[in-house]
Amino acid sequence: MTMAFQGPAHYERGRVALWIGGAYAALVVGLALWIGALILFDDPGFAGVWLIGATLPISLPLTVLPLPDAAYLPLLTVGGLAQAWVLWRVLRGRRLG
Numbered sequence: 759m760t761m762a763f764q765g766p767a768h769y770e771r772g773r774v775a776l777w778i779g780g781a782y783a784a785l786v787v788g789l790a791l792w793i794g795a796l797i798l799f800d801d802p803g804f805a806g807v808w809l810i811g812a813t814l815p816i817s818l819p820l821t822v823l824p825l826p827d828a829a830y831l832p833l834l835t836v837g838g839l840a841q842a843w844v845l846w847r848v849l850r851g852r853r854l855g
Contacts, residue, residue: 768853768854769850769851769852769853770850770851770854771850771851772850772851774849775846775848775849775850775851776846778846778849779842779845779846779849780846782842783838783839783842786809786835786838786839786841786842787835787839789808789812790809790831790832790834790835790838792805793806793808793809793831794831797831806830806831809831809834809835809838812838813834813837813838816837816838816840816841817834817837817838820837
């Protein structure tokens with residue numbers, strides 16, 4: 759059978775993992791939107807440091823890439839969302855059904 763007929767998969771700690779991973783993803787997206795708004799309407803100053811700190815450890819190798827300045831905001835956002843997915847995968851535990 760396919761997953762469409764079996765219903766959603768259940769995991770040992772699926773809801774908790776979804777809340778934690780989702781909250782982290784919301785934090786990363788919120789910071790990216792805030793920094794993007796600062797770039798458009800005001801001087802961002804050192805606001806990008808918040809996104810770098812929130813997306814650690816993936817931000818360390820990403821920030822040393824020789825890219826234009828405008829590429830770092832979407833790159834760090836995607837890196838943070840990838841970390842949120844990994845966090846959900848690690849925390850959810852074994853499949854129950």
